[in-house]
Amino acid sequence: MANLQEPRPDVSRPVNRVVSLRDVAKEAKVSAATVSMVLNGNPRISRATATRIQRLVERMGYQPNRLAQSLSSKHTHVIAVMLPALRHAFADAYFGEIISGICDKAGKMGYKVMLEQAKPEFVKDKQHVRLYERRFVDGVLCLGTNDRHRWLGDFAAAGCPAMLVDNAVDEFKVDSVVCDYASGAEQVMNYLIQLGHRRIGLITAGQDIKMARRVRKAYETQLHNLGVDCNDTCIVDGKFTEEGGAAAASKLLDAHPDMTAIFAGNDKMAIGAMHEAVRRGLRVPADLSVVGFDDLRHAAFINPTLTTIHLPLYEVGSSAMERLVERIHGRPEPVKEVLPTHLIVRQSTAMAKTTTAAPGQN
Amino acid sequence: MANLQEPRPDVSRPVNRVVSLRDVAKEAKVSAATVSMVLNGNPRISRATATRIQRLVERMGYQPNRLAQSLSSKHTHVIAVMLPALRHAFADAYFGEIISGICDKAGKMGYKVMLEQAKPEFVKDKQHVRLYERRFVDGVLCLGTNDRHRWLGDFAAAGCPAMLVDNAVDEFKVDSVVCDYASGAEQVMNYLIQLGHRRIGLITAGQDIKMARRVRKAYETQLHNLGVDCNDTCIVDGKFTEEGGAAAASKLLDAHPDMTAIFAGNDKMAIGAMHEAVRRGLRVPADLSVVGFDDLRHAAFINPTLTTIHLPLYEVGSSAMERLVERIHGRPEPVKEVLPTHLIVRQSTAMAKTTTAAPGQN
DNA sequence: CTGAAAGCGCTTACAG
DNA sequence: CTGAAAGCGCTTACAG
Numbered sequence: 001m002a003n004l005q006e007p008r009p010d011v012s013r014p015v016n017r018v019v020s021l022r023d024v025a026k027e028a029k030v031s032a033a034t035v036s037m038v039l040n041g042n043p044r045i046s047r048a049t050a051t052r053i054q055r056l057v058e059r060m061g062y063q064p065n066r067l068a069q070s071l072s073s074k075h076t077h078v079i080a081v082m083l084p085a086l087r088h089a090f091a092d093a094y095f096g097e098i099i100s101g102i103c104d105k106a107g108k109m110g111y112k113v114m115l116e117q118a119k120p121e122f123v124k125d126k127q128h129v130r131l132y133e134r135r136f137v138d139g140v141l142c143l144g145t146n147d148r149h150r151w152l153g154d155f156a157a158a159g160c161p162a163m164l165v166d167n168a169v170d171e172f173k174v175d176s177v178v179c180d181y182a183s184g185a186e187q188v189m190n191y192l193i194q195l196g197h198r199r200i201g202l203i204t205a206g207q208d209i210k211m212a213r214r215v216r217k218a219y220e221t222q223l224h225n226l227g228v229d230c231n232d233t234c235i236v237d238g239k240f241t242e243e244g245g246a247a248a249a250s251k252l253l254d255a256h257p258d259m260t261a262i263f264a265g266n267d268k269m270a271i272g273a274m275h276e277a278v279r280r281g282l283r284v285p286a287d288l289s290v291v292g293f294d295d296l297r298h299a300a301f302i303n304p305t306l307t308t309i310h311l312p313l314y315e316v317g318s319s320a321m322e323r324l325v326e327r328i329h330g331r332p333e334p335v336k337e338v339l340p341t342h343l344i345v346r347q348s349t350a351m352a353k354t355t356t357a358a359p360g361q362n
Numbered sequence: 363m364a365n366l367q368e369p370r371p372d373v374s375r376p377v378n379r380v381v382s383l384r385d386v387a388k389e390a391k392v393s394a395a396t397v398s399m400v401l402n403g404n405p406r407i408s409r410a411t412a413t414r415i416q417r418l419v420e421r422m423g424y425q426p427n428r429l430a431q432s433l434s435s436k437h438t439h440v441i442a443v444m445l446p447a448l449r450h451a452f453a454d455a456y457f458g459e460i461i462s463g464i465c466d467k468a469g470k471m472g473y474k475v476m477l478e479q480a481k482p483e484f485v486k487d488k489q490h491v492r493l494y495e496r497r498f499v500d501g502v503l504c505l506g507t508n509d510r511h512r513w514l515g516d517f518a519a520a521g522c523p524a525m526l527v528d529n530a531v532d533e534f535k536v537d538s539v540v541c542d543y544a545s546g547a548e549q550v551m552n553y554l555i556q557l558g559h560r561r562i563g564l565i566t567a568g569q570d571i572k573m574a575r576r577v578r579k580a581y582e583t584q585l586h587n588l589g590v591d592c593n594d595t596c597i598v599d600g601k602f603t604e605e606g607g608a609a610a611a612s613k614l615l616d617a618h619p620d621m622t623a624i625f626a627g628n629d630k631m632a633i634g635a636m637h638e639a640v641r642r643g644l645r646v647p648a649d650l651s652v653v654g655f656d657d658l659r660h661a662a663f664i665n666p667t668l669t670t671i672h673l674p675l676y677e678v679g680s681s682a683m684e685r686l687v688e689r690i691h692g693r694p695e696p697v698k699e700v701l702p703t704h705l706i707v708r709q710s711t712a713m714a715k716t717t718t719a720a721p722g723q724n
Numbered sequence: 725c726t727g728a729a730a731g732c733g734c735t736t737a738c739a740g
Numbered sequence: 741c742t743g744a745a746a747g748c749g750c751t752t753a754c755a756g
Contacts, residue, residue, distance in 0.1 A: 018495060020749060031727045036751060046725060066496045067433040068749035071732045076429070078476075088659060090462040096453025103452065103477055107484075112498060114440075115465055115475045122469075133380060134428045135733095136474060242663040271663055278665055297450060301604040301633055303640055303665055382733060393743045398735060408741060430733035433748045497749095729754085736747080 019062050027060065028053050039064065070135065078112045079324060080137040082128060084144035085119045093296040094266070094313065095143055098165055101317025102141060109325055111138075118142075123151040132160035138328045141165050141320055142174075146208040161327040163335065165320045166313065168210050175327065175335035177320040181211040184309035184341035185218035188263050188291050191307075191343055196352035197261040197289060198228050201252035203238040203245055203273060204265045215265055215293065238269035245272025246279075253280065253288075260288060260352040267292035267299045267308055274302070274348065285350035295344055304347035312339045381424050389422065390415050401426065432497065440474045441686060442499040444490060446506035447481045455658040456628070456675065457505055460527055463679025464503060471687055473500075480504075485513040494522035500690045503527050503682055504536075508570040523689040525697065527682045528675065530572050537689065537697035539682040543573040546671035546703035547580030550625050550653050553669075553705055558714035559623040559651060560590050563614035565600040565607055565635060566627045577627055577655065600631035607634025608641075615642065615650075622650060622714040629654035629661045629670055636664070636710065647712035657706055666709035674701045 025032040030049065037045050038053045045053075070076045081102060083089040090096075099113075106113050114137055118128065128151055131137050139161035145152060146167070153172040155162035164176040192200055202219045206212040216235065223230040233255040238248035245264055249272065252259055262277075264270035270292030277288050284290055284304055292299055292308035299306040316339055323335045387394040392411065399407050400415045407415075432438045443464060445451040452458075461475075468475050476499055480490065490513055493499050501523035507514060508529070515534040517524035526538040554562055564581045568574040578597065585592040595617040600610035607626055611634065614621055624639075626632035632654030639650045646652055646666055654661055654670035661668040678701055685697045 021751095022749075032749085033728080033751075034726060037726090040751085044725065049725085063492055063495045065433070065749050066498055067429050067438070068732090069751075071427075071429040071433055071734085071749080072751040074732080074751095081477075088458070088462070090465065091455045091458025091659065093453045093455070096450070096458060099477070100450070100452040103479060107479070107481075113477045115443075115461070115477055117465060117469070119469070130425055133425045136428055242660065246663075268660075271660070275663055275665060297453065298604065298630075298633070298660065301608075301637055303637060383735095384733075394733085395735075395744080396742060399742090402735085406741065411741085427733050430748090431735075433733080433750085434735040436735095436748080725756105727755085729752105731752080732750085734748085736745105738745085739743085740741105 018065075019060050021062070021064065024053070024057055024060055024062050028056050075328075076135055076138050077110055078114055078137045079106065079321070080114045080116050080131050080140045082140055082142045083115070083117045085117055085122075086144070089117060089144065090115075093298070094294055097296075097313035098143055098317035098320075101314035101319075102165075102321045103317075104314075105318040105321040109321070111321070111325065118149070118151070123149075126151075126154065129154045129158040129160055132158060139163070139324045141317075141324060145169065146206060147171070147210070148208050161324060163320050163324045163327070166211065166311075166316050168336070170210070173334065175323065177316050177323060177335065177337040178211060178339070179311045179313070179316060180338050180341045182214040182218050184293060184311070184343075185215040185263075186222065187341070187343040188293070188309060189219060189222035191345070192261050192263065192289065192291065192349070193222065193226060195261075195289065195349065198226070198352070199256055199259045200228075200230075200234070200261045200263060201249075201256065201259050202235045202263050202265070203248040203252070203269045204235055205238050205240040205244065205269065206265075207237075212265055219263065238264060238272065240266055240268060242268050242272035242275065245269030246276040247272075249273035249276040250280075253277070253282075261291070261349070262288065263291045263293075265293050267294040267296045267306060270306055270308065270348075271299075271302055274304075274306075285348050287353065289349040289352070291349060300346065307346045307349040308344055309341050310344050311341055315339055380427075381422050383424070383426065386415070386419055386422055386424050390418050437690075438497055438500050439472060440476055440499045441468065441683070442476045442478050442493050442502045444502055444504045445477070445479045447479055447484075448506070451479060451506065452477075455660070456656055459658075459675035460505055460679035460682075463676035463681075464527075464683045466676075467680040467683040471683070473683070473687065480511070480513070485511075488513075488516065491516045491520040491522055494520060501525070501686045503679075503686055507531065508568060509533070509572070510570050523686060525682050525686045525689070528573065528673075528678050530698070532572070535696065537685065539678050539685060539697065539699040540573060540701070541673045541675070541678060542700050542703045544576040544580050546655060546673070546705075547577040547625075548584065549703070549705040550655070550671060551581060551584035553707070554623050554625065554651065554653065554711070555584065555588060557623075557651065557711065560588070560714070561618055561621045562590075562592075562596070562623045562625060563611075563618065563621050564597045564625050564627070565610040565614070565631045566597055567600050567602040567606065567631065568627075569599075574627055581625065600626060600634065602628055602630060604630050604634035604637065607631030608638040609634075611635035611638040615639070615644075623653070623711070624650065625653045625655075627655055629656040629658045629668060632668055632670065632710075633661075633664055636666075636668075647710050649715065651711040651714070653711060661706075662708065669708045669711040670706055671703050672706050673703055677701055 025035045038050045143165045168176040236248040236251045238244040282288050292306045295308045295310035387397045400412045505527045530538040598610040598613045600606040644650045654668045657670045657672035
């Protein structure tokens with residue numbers, strides 16, 4: 001009769017309790033260390049024991065507690081994505097595309113992704129480094145950075161692996177993976193000039209962002225080489241937004257009624273510019289050509305569809321993730337990766353008016 | 363002379379090693395438990411010791427290791443956001459707006475947010491529950507779900523706090539916070555009918571999504587009450603995308619050349635529909651009124667600007683986060699929250715052609 | 725090839 | 741009001 005007690009569940013171990021490494025070890029009559037090594041593929045364990053234990057793990061439905069794993073192993077297998085403190089950062093197709101690349105690659109590499117926003121108090125409290133110091137993550141990917149983000153220097157100081165995504169900052173030695181903005185801007189300018197445009201306006205934004213400065217630089221250089229004088233009234237800040245783009249276009253068109261083309265530093269500003277042009281009764285592209293930069297999804301669905309530079313944002317995210325993990329694993333060389341961009345010609349651009357008047361031109 | 367050794371740094375403790383609870387305790391000449399309790403605001407510790415230790419913590423720059431904290435305390439203070447397995451889920455303004463609300467609220471509540479995508483293999487391997495079982499997170503927020511997502515039932519079975527965001531599923535008892543889709547659709551239909559529209563097409567999508575079914579239901583009921591016969595050729599699936607919306611509009615306009623209004627189940631499809639209308643030489647809104655659903659940011663920046671239903675997505679995300687934490691803390695009552703929606707009238711809608719012909723109407 | 729022990733850095737009862 | 745001990749669930753040397 002006393003034997004009847006045996007199958008009774010142990011009170012100190014509720015039936016539904018999650019099974020631990022020790023439970024498996026006990027069941028297999030080996031040490032916890034052995035089970036751990038089997039799970040981690042340590043070749044020291046004999047194939048026989050390994051398969052026997054693997055089966056048992058399967059059968060018992062054992063799931064390692066990652067807190068314990070990480071506490072022991074010192075690796076969290078989590079990385080943080082830092083977004084800028086913009087109200088619509090998460091709803092922004094630009095960041096979304098990068099994050100998509102990051103998450104897909106992370107999944108494949110066995111990493112999890114934590115989302116953070118670089119709000120003022122957050123960085124003031126050094127939370128961005130705490131993320132690493134307190135063992136939330138193994139490294140940080142920074143999106144939407146600019147030169148004023150002095151907290152970027154904190155990562156190196158704390159020994160936290162970090163990488164800038166689609167931007168670079170000279171001041172701090174931080175790794176980066178970026179799109180080739182300079183080449184993109186050159187392609188736009190070459191194309192517009194080929195179409196006969198001379199009076200070309202630039203809607204720029206974020207001159208504290210190195211990549212944006214490169215676009216402006218390329219624009220100025222091309223016009224300069226052409227002998228077109230481009231004073232500052234040809235360049236207006238559009239704040240990266242549709243509203244800003246519309247306002248900037250308004251300023252440009254007021255100052256230069258003869259303007260035949262507008263090159264915007266991103267698709268959103270280009271869309272705002274087109275909006276403003278239409279509001280003024282201008283036809284796009286007949287009266288005004290508009291070019292964007294980004295190739296966001298809906299650039300192909302506005303009216304007219306937008307000529308723009310395609311940025312390989314998904315690939316930039318994916319590659320940045322990969323490089324960051326290499327850094328985490330101790331790769332010493334600094335990373336400076338540049339991915340190619342290319343022009344997508346759609347409906348928002350046409351020959352400049354003056355040139356179309358010339359005979360023999362098609 | 364032997365005393366000279368004392369200040370020499372202990373070899374077993376590298377100078378740069380991160381300071382631990384024990385280091386603080388040793389320095390303060392109290393037990394680790396005491397320091398821990400001070401940090402956790404346990405009132406058992408005298409004010410004197412508490413402030414003394416707090417100052418020391420500050421001075422030594424102590425940062426608690428959250429892995430150790432979580433392993434002991436059983437709380438991770440992390441929640442997961444599960445996105446659907448769509449290629450552009452992260453770049454989608456709809457999800458972005460919700461995530462924004464979630465992250466802001468999470469930050470305020472001391473929670474971190476982990477990003478996951480419900481890819482087929484992910485859910486097949488039960489990774490969505492593992493997230494909880496393996497102690498990555500304390501709970502899960504599910505976005506973009508539908509009736510075919512049978513894995514939603516796994517959360518309850520595993521005792522994992524979970525919540526559906528902006529959708530509900532009858533089959534499983536999962537909490538939810540949603541926008542009032544039924545009321546939104548009613549507002550659209552009332553408005554269009556008031557404008558004199560009778561031949562109204564519906565571009566729908568995701569009939570395996572309860573919220574989408576509610577929109578369709580409201581559409582059908584309103585037309586039925588009006589005595590307008592609406593056969594199935596008035597309802598076309600647009601797959602939630604611009605392309606799908608354009609194709610759906612094409613079908614609708616082919617089948618019903620007399621159609622004066624199209625109501626799309628989301629803004630993207632509405633934009634696609636407008637695109638198709640313009641392609642056919644129809645003027646929006648003069649020839650065809652188009653109404654969207656979502657009120658995404660760029661709905662106000664397309665041409666013409668889009669009349670649509672505003673969905674409080676940020677608030678839905680924020681509220682879902684709050685409710686989830688309540689659930690994690692043991693709140694027993696199931697959550698079914700519904701947030702109000704409202705019509706935003708912009709430029710894409712006008713009086714129906716036939717009615718404008720009638721005298722005395724304004 | 726495997727085990728026993730120590731340790732990761734906290735929190736939580738249990739004493740006093 | 742505070743301390744010593746046990747424990748969270750793993751991994752990593754150290755032995756043999």
